[in-house]
Amino acid sequence: xxxxxxxxxxxxxxxxxxxxxxxxxxxxxxxxxxxxxxxxxxxxxxxxxxxxxxxxxxxxxxxxxxxxxxxxxxxxxxxxxxxxxxxxxxxxxxxxxxxxxxxxxxxxxxxxxxxxxxxxxxxxxxxxxxxxxxxxxxxxxxxxxxxxxxxxxxxxxxxxxxxxxxxxxxxxxxxxxxxxxxxxxxxxxxxxxxxxxxxxxxxxxxxxxxxxxxxxxxxxxxxxxxxxxxxxxxxxxxxxxxxxxxxxxxxxxxxxxxxxxxxxxxxxxxxxxxxxxxxxxxxxxxxxxxxxxxxxxxxxxxxxxxxxxxxxxxx
Numbered sequence: 420x421x422x423x424x425x426x427x428x429x430x431x432x433x434x435x436x437x438x439x440x441x442x443x444x445x446x447x448x449x450x451x452x453x454x455x456x457x458x459x460x461x462x463x464x465x466x467x468x469x470x471x472x473x474x475x476x477x478x479x480x481x482x483x484x485x486x487x488x489x490x491x492x493x494x495x496x497x498x499x500x501x502x503x504x505x506x507x508x509x510x511x512x513x514x515x516x517x518x519x520x521x522x523x524x525x526x527x528x529x530x531x532x533x534x535x536x537x538x539x540x541x542x543x544x545x546x547x548x549x550x551x552x553x554x555x556x557x558x559x560x561x562x563x564x565x566x567x568x569x570x571x572x573x574x575x576x577x578x579x580x581x582x583x584x585x586x587x588x589x590x591x592x593x594x595x596x597x598x599x600x601x602x603x604x605x606x607x608x609x610x611x612x613x614x615x616x617x618x619x620x621x622x623x624x625x626x627x628x629x630x631x632x633x634x635x636x637x638x639x640x641x642x643x644x645x646x647x648x649x650x651x652x653x654x655x656x657x658x659x660x661x662x663x664x665x666x667x668x669x670x671x672x673x674x675x676x677x678x679x680x681x682x683x684x685x686x687x688x689x690x691x692x693x694x695x696x697x698x699x700x701x702x703x704x705x706x707x708x709x710x711x712x713x714x715x716x717x718x719x720x721x722x723x724x725x726x727x728x729x730x731x732x733x734x
Contacts, residue, residue, distance in 0.1 A: 446681040453478035460484045461542025463494045469676035478505035484513035515567025525574035534582035540568040541590045546614025564621035570725040576733035583640025591625035591645045596705035631714040633693030635734040642692035
């Protein structure tokens with residue numbers, strides 16, 4: 420009986436591997452990142468960690484921005500020990516839900532880094548059971564997933580422009596296609612709150628922010644793109660043991676990180692900006708995401724929400 424179960428599990432693993440191999444996109448670039456500095460928010464777990472692992476192997480100086488410094492140092496040690504010694508990992512504290520933390524992080528980076536070649540806005544939260552408001556009076560999911568990254572990117576824009584060609588990558592989701600226009604009139608998610616509504620709205624904001632910033636950065640050497648990592652949780656995970664579930668999830672994470680890596684390193688996307696990608700290929704956005712007026716309105720609302728100052732504007 421146990422032998423049959425083991426064989427069945429092996430078949431499942433191999434099926435997952437081959438299915439993803441043939442249905443998911445691949446980053447085919449072998450480009451070295453030696454001499455390049457990359458910032459990854461939320462780089463201690465999931466897609467962010469796998470992205471950091473790949474870029475480190477390419478020789479990049481990877482700055483992992485995370486809330487938990489103890490966990491960050493542990494992950495950095497793990498990544499460094501499994502690397503080939505070409506890259507470097509730096510850990511800095513950042514809580515994207517806290518605007519003060521964002522400003523402190525940005526100042527530390529600007530004080531220590533002469534160049535920033537890639538900024539990957541990856542950190543995120545799926546939404547909380549009850550509506551929560553941050554110290555900045557922002558809804559927590561929106562603050563973590565959108566407003567914090569909006570402020571961070573603006574604070575680092577000057578250095579990104581000086582380091583050009585450089586890239587800004589915003590990790591969104593296929594769920595950005597679900598919100599209605601009315602959701603953008605309630606960025607505080609104060610009406611009929613639900614975790615899914617907050618998350619979906621934040622992911623639409625990621626795409627609209629990408630498009631507006633791309634327009635503002637035209638001709639500066641800074642490209643801006645968003646992506647859907649394509650990872651989903653399925654009932655398959657609930658049917659197997661915790662250890663095996665973790666193993667399967669790791670396979671999915673490795674595949675899901677490929678589009679982030681592709682946008683960070685590939686020669687194919689040089690000069691490409693304002694686009695949305697999935698499986699390492701350009702993909703269609705939601706109808707709302709193509710509306711320039713909505714992107715501009717969101718930008719203006721975000722400037723006000725984060726209190727962007729005149730000396731923090733670099734566009």
